[in-house]
Amino acid sequence: MLSKDSTLSALDRFATNLRRVRLESxxxxxxxxxxxxxxxxxxxxxxxxxxxxxxxxxxxxAASLGVTEEELVGMSTPE
Structure with a gap:
């Protein structure tokens, strides 16, 4: 079964991950x-x-946040 994140576009995943990582930082x-x-x-x-x-x-x-590009574009981790 596909996770919710697997149905999101790369742009949607990036936007979600960018905001999450920025706030966590x-x-x-x-x-x-x-x-x-x-x-x-x-x-x-x-x-x-x-x-x-x-x-x-x-x-x-990604470099400014101290993460890899894959972390910003890839599937977000469950919270």
């Missing part, structure tokens, strides 16, 4: 954007699935 969107070298509105739009994020941005955000 205690970072604001503004601080994460600063660390990753992107604009705060870009982080906001990525979390809300407004933009299709580039691979370069995924790498920057």
């Amino acid at each position: 205690g970072l604001s969107q503004e601080k994460l954007a600063e660390l990753a070298g992107v604009h705060r509105t870009y982080v906001s739009q990525a979390e809300r699935r407004v933009v299709s994020i580039s691979l370069d941005s995924i790498e920057k955000l």
